[in-house]
Amino acid sequence: MKFCSSCGAPVRLRIPSGDSLPRHVCDQCGTIHYRNPKVVVGALAEWEDRILLCRRAIEPRYGAWTLPAGFMENEESTAQAAARETWEEACAHIELGAMYTLIDVPHISQVHIIYRARLLDLDFRPGDESLEVALFGEKDIPWDRIAFRTIALTLQHYFDDRRKGAWPFHNLVIGAPPAPGPRP
Structure with missing residues (x-):
């Protein structure tokens, strides 16, 4: 960041008073510009024993399969974003x-949240960001063409949980640095 979005003056990277991390601060108007993680939200939509997947029509991972999900917008809840x-x-x-699932992905400053959902009918079709959409049973999932690790983990947990007949909430971290301290 080079300029303040409030007044247009140049900003400097420094630790503001009362803070512990460097932030872009405007010396002219005093605005502190925070850069926070992005939230990705989606749905694991079920129809009988199958899951709805979308084949991506956009980068990253053009042509790969994913659950319907994307970045949360301002002024909406995570549930509204998933729908x-x-x-x-x-x-x-x-x-x-x-x-x-709630999956922290700190190395790219994202949090991924996936809700379970029930398809209300079979009237679905590709939206602007999808090449195709289809229902898949576990044995038919294109595991080698899943777009993101968070989606693969969510699907793996889903099918494991379905076999067990239990539906716990999964709070995971991907790519977390090792804990400090001695290693075995």
């Missing part, structure tokens, strides 16, 4: 269930 993304990517009507 909106499912509509935008798969034109699918869903009934949202419980939050199923």
Whole structure:
């Protein structure tokens, strides 16, 4: 960041008073510009024993498969974001269930949240960001063409949990640095 979005003056990277991390600070108007993680939200939409997947029509991972998901917008809840993304990517009507996975991805400053959902009908089609959408049973999932590690982990937990008949909430971290201290 080079200029203040409030007044247009140059900003400097420094630790503001009362803070512990470097921030872009405007010396002219005093605005402190915080850069925070992005939240990605989506839905694991079920129809009988199958899951709705979308094949991406955009980068990154053009042509790979994913759950319908995307960046949360301002002034919406995570549940609203999951339903909106499912509509935008798969034109699918869903009934949202419980939050199923929350996956921290600190190396890219993102948090991924996936809800379980139930497809209300089979009237779905690709949205602008999808090449195609389809229902997949576990044995038919294109595991080698899943777009993101967070989606693969969510799907793996889902099928494991379904076999067990238990639906715990999964709070995971991907790419976390090792804990400080001696190693065995």
